[in-house]
Every structure is written in structure tokens, then in C-alpha cells.
Amino acid sequence: MDYFEVFGLPRQLGIDTLALEKAFHDLSRKHHPDYFTRASPSEKTQAVRMTALLNDAYRTLRHPVRRVEYLLSLYGFKPDSSKVPQALLMEVFEINEQLEEVKAGKASVEEADSLRAQIKEKRERFDSQLQQASLEWDELVKRGEPEARLKEQLGRLTEILSESSYIRNLERELE
Amino acid sequence: MPKIVGIDLGTTNSLVAIVEDGTPRVLPGRDGSTLVPSVIYFDEGGTTVVGNPAKEKMVEKPKNTVFSIKRFMGKGIEDVREDLPLLPFEVAPESEHIIRLKIFGRDYTPPELSAFILRELKHNAEATLEEEIKSAVITVPAYFNDAQRQATKDAGRIAGLDVLRIVNEPTAASLAYGLDKRKQGTIAVYDFGGGTFDISILKLSEGIFEVLSTSGDTHLGGDDIDEILIRLVLGELKQRPDIHQLQAIRRAVNKAKEELSSANRADITVQELQYRRSMTREEFNKLIDPIIERTLRPCRQALQDASLKPTDIDEVVMVGGSTRIPLVRQRVQELFGRVPHTELNPDEVVALGAAVQADILAGSKRDMLLLDVTPLSLGIETMGGVMSKIIPRNSTIPASATEMFTTFVDGQTNVKIHVLQGERELIKDCRSLAQFDLKDIPPMPAGLPRIEVKFLIDADGILSVAAQEQRTNKYQSIEVKPTYGLTDEQVEHMILESFEYAEADIEARLVIEARNEAETVLNATAKGIADEQYANISEEEKAEIGAAIARLREVMRTNDHQVIRQAIERLGNATMHLAELIMNAAISKALKDKRVREIQ
Ligand SMILES: Nc1ncnc2c1ncn2[C@@H]1O[C@H](COP(=O)(O)OP(=O)(O)OP(=O)(O)O)[C@@H](O)[C@H]1O
Ligand SMILES: [Mg+2]
Numbered sequence: 001m002d003y004f005e006v007f008g009l010p011r012q013l014g015i016d017t018l019a020l021e022k023a024f025h026d027l028s029r030k031h032h033p034d035y036f037t038r039a040s041p042s043e044k045t046q047a048v049r050m051t052a053l054l055n056d057a058y059r060t061l062r063h064p065v066r067r068v069e070y071l072l073s074l075y076g077f078k079p080d081s082s083k084v085p086q087a088l089l090m091e092v093f094e095i096n097e098q099l100e101e102v103k104a105g106k107a108s109v110e111e112a113d114s115l116r117a118q119i120k121e122k123r124e125r126f127d128s129q130l131q132q133a134s135l136e137w138d139e140l141v142k143r144g145e146p147e148a149r150l151k152e153q154l155g156r157l158t159e160i161l162s163e164s165s166y167i168r169n170l171e172r173e174l175e
Numbered sequence: 176m177p178k179i180v181g182i183d184l185g186t187t188n189s190l191v192a193i194v195e196d197g198t199p200r201v202l203p204g205r206d207g208s209t210l211v212p213s214v215i216y217f218d219e220g221g222t223t224v225v226g227n228p229a230k231e232k233m234v235e236k237p238k239n240t241v242f243s244i245k246r247f248m249g250k251g252i253e254d255v256r257e258d259l260p261l262l263p264f265e266v267a268p269e270s271e272h273i274i275r276l277k278i279f280g281r282d283y284t285p286p287e288l289s290a291f292i293l294r295e296l297k298h299n300a301e302a303t304l305e306e307e308i309k310s311a312v313i314t315v316p317a318y319f320n321d322a323q324r325q326a327t328k329d330a331g332r333i334a335g336l337d338v339l340r341i342v343n344e345p346t347a348a349s350l351a352y353g354l355d356k357r358k359q360g361t362i363a364v365y366d367f368g369g370g371t372f373d374i375s376i377l378k379l380s381e382g383i384f385e386v387l388s389t390s391g392d393t394h395l396g397g398d399d400i401d402e403i404l405i406r407l408v409l410g411e412l413k414q415r416p417d418i419h420q421l422q423a424i425r426r427a428v429n430k431a432k433e434e435l436s437s438a439n440r441a442d443i444t445v446q447e448l449q450y451r452r453s454m455t456r457e458e459f460n461k462l463i464d465p466i467i468e469r470t471l472r473p474c475r476q477a478l479q480d481a482s483l484k485p486t487d488i489d490e491v492v493m494v495g496g497s498t499r500i501p502l503v504r505q506r507v508q509e510l511f512g513r514v515p516h517t518e519l520n521p522d523e524v525v526a527l528g529a530a531v532q533a534d535i536l537a538g539s540k541r542d543m544l545l546l547d548v549t550p551l552s553l554g555i556e557t558m559g560g561v562m563s564k565i566i567p568r569n570s571t572i573p574a575s576a577t578e579m580f581t582t583f584v585d586g587q588t589n590v591k592i593h594v595l596q597g598e599r600e601l602i603k604d605c606r607s608l609a610q611f612d613l614k615d616i617p618p619m620p621a622g623l624p625r626i627e628v629k630f631l632i633d634a635d636g637i638l639s640v641a642a643q644e645q646r647t648n649k650y651q652s653i654e655v656k657p658t659y660g661l662t663d664e665q666v667e668h669m670i671l672e673s674f675e676y677a678e679a680d681i682e683a684r685l686v687i688e689a690r691n692e693a694e695t696v697l698n699a700t701a702k703g704i705a706d707e708q709y710a711n712i713s714e715e716e717k718a719e720i721g722a723a724i725a726r727l728r729e730v731m732r733t734n735d736h737q738v739i740r741q742a743i744e745r746l747g748n749a750t751m752h753l754a755e756l757i758m759n760a761a762i763s764k765a766l767k768d769k770r771v772r773e774i775q
Contacts, residue, residue, distance in 0.1 A: 025383050028545055033573065033634050037339055037536040051575035059570055065277055 003057035003070060011071060012141055013134035024058045043161055064127075065168075068134065069161050077154050079161035092166045095119065101168060114157055126164035133157050179310045179339060179537050180300050181347070181386075181529025184289060184327065186245040186370025186396060187496065189213050191296040191311075193304065194534035199351065199527040201302045204295070210522055211299070214242045215291045217278050220734070222683035233749065234426060234447075237263035237418040239278050243398055244292075245369045247274045247285040247331075249322035249659050261402055263418035272659050286329040286661060287669055292333035294673075310337040312533040314525050316371040317343035318391030318550045320596050321608050324637050324661040329661055333669045339536050339634035344368075345375035345548050347528030348494040352519060353379050354531065361387075362491035363477075365507055365515065366525070367470060368495035370396040370489035374474045376481045376488070385546040388480035390473035390567045397432075397497040400463050404428035407462070408443065408450065416448060423447040434506065435459050436499045460502045467506050474510055480569050492513035495526055525568055546571050549632050554605065556593035562602045565630060572632050579645075582625045584620040607658040611640055614654060617647050643681035653699070689739040693731045696743050700724060700750055710757040716752055723749040 004011050027033075031054060036047040060066045072078065098115050101107045107115070119129050137153050188210040192201045197560050201209040206227055216229035219238040224232075232240045247255060252270040259266065267275035267282045293313075296417070300308045310556065312606040313336075313622045315327050322343050331338035345364035353362070358379050366373040373391035377384055408424050409416070416424060425444045431454060434441035439456045478485060491507060495514045498504065507515050548569045554562040565576040580590050590613040597605030616624050624725065625645040632638055642649050656662075661669075700720065703709065709717075723746035730738045 025380075025385075028383070028546060029541075032544055032546075034340075034544060035531075035538070036539060046630070049575075051634075052575040052631055055571040055574050058575075059574070062651055076746065138595050 001053065002074060003060050006054055006057040007061065009061075010141070011074070013064075013067060013071060013167065014069065014138050015061060015174070020062055021059070024054070027054050055057045064130070064134075065164075068130065068161060071118070071137075072154060072158055072161070074152075077158045079165060081157050081162050081165045084163050088163055088166070092170070095170055099173060102174075116174060119167060123164065123167045123171055126160060126167060130157070130160050130164070134161055147167050176537065177309060177313065178304060178306065179533040180296075180308055181525035181526055181531070181533045182293065182296055182311050182312055182313045183276070183344070183347075183529055184245065184292060184315075184330070185213055185525075185741065186243050186368060186398065187213055188369070189292050189296055190523060191300045192523075192530035195293065196540075201352075201523050201526055201536075202300050204299045205302075211292070211295060211548050212242075213245065213292050214240060214609070215244075215288060216240045220683075221279070223291055225291055226730070228360055228528075234422045237422045238265060241276060241278070241283075241288055244285050244288045244368055246297070246394065246398065248289065248326040249320065249324075250274055250285075251659055256403075261405055262420070263422060263604060273661065284661065284669075286326050286666075287333055287673075289327070289330035290333035290669075290673060291337060293330055297334060297336060308336075308531075310339050312340045312342055312529045314339055314342050314344045314347045314529045316366075316391060316393050317373040317375050317389040317547075318371070318393050319343075319636070320393075320551055320606055321604075321636070321638050322657065323393065323496055324635060325657070325660050328635070328637070329666050329669075332555050333673050335670075335673065338773050340532060341637070342529055342532050342545070343373070343375065343386075343389065343547055343550075343636075344525045345373045345389070345494060346377070346384065346491060346545060347526075347532060348519075349375070349377050349379070349384055349526045349528065350531040350543070350545060351524045351528035352492050352516070353384060356359065361483065361488045362492055363488045363511065364492045365470070365474070365496060366494040367497040367503060369497070370394070370398050372396060372470045372473065374470070374477045376477050376483065382542045382543050386548045386569075386571075387483070388477045389548055389550050390477040390480070391550070392469060392473060395466065395469055396495075397429075399466055400432055400497070400500075401425060401429050401464070403462050404432060408445070408452070411452065412448065412450065414448075416753055420445070420447050424450075432459070433499075436501060456501070463500070463502065467503055468586050470503075471506060471510055474507075483528060485511045485636075488513070493517050493518070494519075494521050496522060496561065509653055511549075540648050542748065547636070548572060549574060550595040550638050551606075552598055553608075553632065553633065553638065554595050554597070554628065556595065560602050561591045561600060562595055562597065562605050566632060568598065570632075572636055572748040573634050575629060575631045578628050578630070580613065580626050580642075581622050582616065583621055585621050587621065587624075588616045588618055589614055590616065592628065592640075594630070594640070609658055610656045611642075612654040612656075613642050616644060617649070618645075665708040684736075685736040686734050686739070688735040689743070692729055693727055693739055693743055697727060698744055700746060702755060703750055707752075708753060708760055711756055712753050716749070719749045720746070720753070 031050040033044065033047040033051060036044050039170055049069065060070045062106055102112045102115060133156050140150055181192045190201050190209055192199050203209050204226055208227065211226040212230040214229040216224045216232040229240060233242065251272045252266065252274055267277045267317050269275060273284050275284055296306050307605055311331060313327055313331055315324055324607055327341060328338050345366045348364050348366060349362060361378050364375045371393045372395040375389040376387045378387055380636060405424050408428060413424040423445050427443050431441040432442045435456050440453055442451060442453050443453045488511050491513060498521050504515060512664055532545060549566065549572050550568060552564045552568045553566040554564040557563045562767065565575050565578060573772045578629045582590060592611040594608045594611065595602055595605040596608055599605055616626065626642055627645055628640060630638060630640055640653055642653055727742040727746050730742050
């Protein structure tokens, strides 16, 4: 059972997170090991496995980036940060240098704030690209487009994730 | 249906509770108090006492009175090196991965020592409920790692308890707090006890208690505040104290610390050293400020992990004895911008919550459900000593992850997997959990075997691992070597030994009870001899009473309760006639008085 199936969802990227949470709670009430203390050992094991799967699925699907990564993995696609354009690498390199200064305490408060804002802006640009490409994916699936077109879109999603992984790492380091 | 109890196995105090008719209550101990100090006293004869009577021995018998053992659970000697100079215990040389305390020439591991406390709680519950208790839910600090949780489970097994669930202390507290299932919203539980600090952020909705994030420090509590004060006193002393005096200092600073929660000034008085000093709340606050700051960092981390701002928290719940300190309350209030809840008894709320969870497990409460998380990221060692995370911290448990492994050499039949917990990049900065050996891999060219390893963190927050070779579909045998824990065989061995203890304990209790009764009987006899009726029994009777008294006095200090009982019985028989005479006289006197009054 894949994570989408756990929730009875189609393999689409637009997910109503409130509805997802509700489904998560309902399914937890059904499968949680707490309700199987007096069951047979095999039923107990089943409850733990099922709940682990449910929790893994919820953790993955509620998060917009992890959700895309997971979808890609289902089709054998894997973001690869080594395949990004040279220009972007240069940009990241520069930001990284500034980041080192901030971390070493050499930068002023203003400089640090400006760096933070810069990274945030870039990340948000990727976020909106990802959102757009996700919407397109859902459209293609709904229209029942041929496999070649779907593959192309998966490639596009992979590319966005590969490129944005740098910025995400930088942002994490700043925290 | 057999009852399941909830146990708060605390660093300083332990409690046992149960839900009856939907309401949780704490069960009292032998002396009527609900808090059982987590102190174990060993006497020369090999018997043990737990709780308040043991606490009284801390100064007199420092070497064989064990306290705060929870701080040692799942730890090796290096982890506690800094604490040792201030502790009166003798540590056995073989303590690299599991600390062992030497008491009267015998080594005890922390799970064995904790088992003494659990046995006492089990006994207390059985005495109150008048039935045998076999199963329990035991709480642990939310930030406990795998080894510490496993050690707690081991302690339960050694004490003869089936540990149905390990529950996190702040989460348990939230269960007791939110028993009223109409409670909704986001709450933060700040649990600052004797040895550990936890912060958990939960979302409550329609009976579901969902932990969003947790953080903490398993080596930060009231004990650390005591240590600061002890060091202060040591610095002011002219001589180096011995371990008796050290314990007297500990007792004195602890008393002053607790007084300072309600008074503006308190005295630290150590009679044993003729030491006395006064301390103001202000001075105290300055000393403990760094400690409190160390609790606020995890709070900020937990907020960030839950993607929340302090103002998103609807309610803050305070748990643990150290939250009685005014400065703690003030700082927490400042951080969250709201007055924390202090109306619950901070000592009892965890045990009450554990009982609620026990009740859920017993199947009587389907409207409540706890969804907890793992506090630390789980990872495996990869090339270059780097930790690769496979289950991130704050994942709801049970949680799992699947990884593929292969071989590097042709015909290789063994693969080693090193599992760790922690947040840092390099494995040397993370906590080693265990080494797993995948064995009996079918010999194949390098890189060809595909061994799927499934890591599962169960609802107790404890890891298990299963492996399968994909090409042959064969389950691999796995040998687990816990880095900081007991193997199954060691635990089994301790369970066997514990039966001897249980017997020795019963024996000791019977002796004590017989002695107490002997004293009562001797006192009553002394009164009888002083009574005027004594003149009315025969000389032979008097001689027999005298002989029976002598016999009882003689055997009273032996350790044979049956012999003591026999002597009690002999004295009882010898004084039978005398007792009758006294009784009759009393009755006729009462009658006479009554008649006198009637006439009046
Ligand atoms: N009035 C008070 N003022 C300050 N500290 C207090 C007060 N009352 C109790 N304490 C401290 O609280 C600690 C014990 O708290 P508690 O019983 O909650 O801990 P515990 O549950 O045994 O420990 P843990 O949860 O860390 O394992 C001790 O350090 C004690 O000195
Ligand atoms: Mg506690």
C-alpha cells in the first residue's frame, strides 16, 4: 500500500491538509496499538505496522515538499543536486560565503538580516514554482494525458526540487 | 479483568495510581503518603527498604542509601563523570557502558535498583487494591533516548511487571489535565522535576492528544540546583567534608531551596559541620538563572519544530516539583506571555495521567487517544562517520523507515549496521544505540545482494529492526548489540535473582512484624504486672510469666520470625489468667460505676 492509498487518495499533489488531518485522526482511532492491548500477538503486530504506515504517510503527505519527493520516488525519479545550472551554483556559493561570515559573527545585524531576506525570497520563488508545477501535474492526471507527458512533468518537478535543495539547506543552517 | 496501574518512576519521588469509576487516584504507601521517595536503603543483612524510611538513612548510611538512580539509567560511566565527585556511591570498575553501583560487595545496575522502587509501588498498589498487580504503564521523560527507555522497561520486568506501555511524562500530564475531553487547543507542558526537564507541545481536539513536538534535557532538574548550592557551601568550608557530611549538606541545601519558594530568606544549616549561612531569594535567583535559561532553549526549539510562535500556545501547564520556584514560573510566563497553570498538584499529575493511559489500554476509554512522537532523530552510520537520518525527530510513533544495504566485497556474508540517535552531523556527536550484524547473506558478487532493513520505532519509542534479502526473499538473522543496555539474557538472569529478593523481602517483613508484635505484648505484660490483680495469681503462674518474658527478650533480636512467634504465644498463654482477672475486675468496676450513676 503506498501513502496515497493509505488515505484513499489519488496520486495528486493538491491535498486539503485539514481533511488529511481529519482522516489521519479517524484512521488512528481505528488502528492504534493502544486499542489492541488484549488482542492476539499477530493482531498487535498488525496494529503497530498499520499505524506506523499511517504515521509515515501522514508525515510525508502533509508536507508540500516531502509530498512531491514521495510522488517522484514512486515513479523512480530522484532529485539530484549535482545536476543544477552553473549560474545557480555560483549564486549559492556566494550566499554560502556570506553565511559563513554571519556564523562567525563577523557580519553586522543588518547584513545578517539582509542575507536572511535574500534566502527567503529565493526559497519562496522556488515554492511558487513548485506549487505551479504541482497544479499542472494534477491537471495532467485528471485529463488522463499520455505517459510521456506525465514523465516530462515529473522531470520538471525533479528539476525544481534539485535546484531548491541548496536554498533549503542554506535556510536550515541559518536557523 | 486484571487491573493495570500507572507508575511515575521519578528521580526524586515515585507514585502509583489507578483509574476507578473513571477517576484516577494515587494509591498511598505503607506510611500513608502518596509520594514514595525514590530512595533505596540496603542494610548489612541484605534487606532493603524503599521510600521515606530509606530517605532518613541518607546521612547516616550514605554508601548504601541509593538515590536519584534515574539519572544513571541507560548511561555509561563517562556520561556521569561530572556528577560522581558529589555522590557518595562506590562505582564498580565494569561500568563503561552500564553503570554499576557496588553495595556490600555486590554490583547493581540502574534497572535493578529501579526495580526495588517498582516493587515497592507494586506492593503498595496490591495492599490498597487487595489484588495482585501484574501490568503497568510506566512514564519516562519525553526526551529519554532508546537506551533509557529500554532500561526502564527492563526495570519493570525485573520487578515482575508486564510493562504494557512506556509513556512520556509531559504527555501523561496532559492526559490528566485534559481529562475533560471538551478541552481543545494548543497546550505546552513544562515539566521540571528532580532530574530531568521536558517541554512538549500538544494539540487537543475531540479526545485526540497529538504531540506536535517535544524537547528537553534528561540531565537537568532540581538535583542540579542542589548541586550548585552544594558547591557553594563546599567553597565556603574550611575542611573537606566526608560523605556523611556531604549528604548532610545536600539535605540542608535542599531544605533551604524549597523554603525559598515561599520565603524571601532561608538558612542553610549543617549541624554536622557547625556551618550556617543565610540566603536571600535574590541571591538564589542569581545562582539558578543559568539553569532556568537552559530550560528555555528547548522551549524555543519545540515551538520552532511545531512551527508555532509563543502566542499560538493557548495554555501552559506546569508539572514537577521544581516548577514551584517563583523564578521558574516568572520566566515561563515571560516566554509564553501568559500565566501558566499551577492549580494541578505538580507532584501527582504525571502518575494520574499514567493511570488514564492504563485505563485506555485496558479498553475502557475509547474516546481518548494519545499520539506521541519520538524526541530524537534516528539515523545510521554512513561513509566518513556521517550520520544519515532515516526517521526525523518529532515523528509520530509508531514510525518506520526502510533502507537498502548491500555488500562491498565478493562473497561477503556479513553486513554491519550502526544505529544512532541525535541531531548532529557526525556520528561522534550522536548517541550510539546499537550495532546490528546482518548475518548469513547468500554469497554473491559485491553489490548484488539487496538487503532491505526495516527500522521500526514502536509506541514506546523503542527501536526494533528486521531485515530481508530481496533476491532470495530470505529473512536475515540479526544480532543486536545494545551500546548502553542490558542484553535479554542479562535481564532474564536479573529476574531470576529478583525472586530471591522477593523471598528475602517477605522474610524480612515477617521478622519486623513479629518484633513489633513482641514489643506490644511485652508492654502489655508490664502493665499487667503493675496491676493490682497481679497479686491474685499463683506463684507458679508468676514464675512462668517471668520465664516467658525472658525467652521472648532473648529471641526477639534473632531473624527467625517463627521462633519469635512461638515466644509471643508462650507469653500469651502465661498471662491468660492474669488478663482474665484484669478484664473481670474492669467489667465489675464499670458495672459498679453505672449503678452509682443510676442511683444518683
Ligand atoms: N517548594 C519547592 N521549591 C523548589 N523545589 C522544590 C519544591 N518542592 C519540590 N522541589 C524539588 O522538586 C524536585 C522533585 O520534583 P518531582 O517530584 O516532580 O521530581 P521527579 O518526578 O521525581 O523527577 P523527574 O520527573 O525529573 O524524574 C526536587 O528536586 C525537589 O527539591
Ligand atoms: Mg517527574
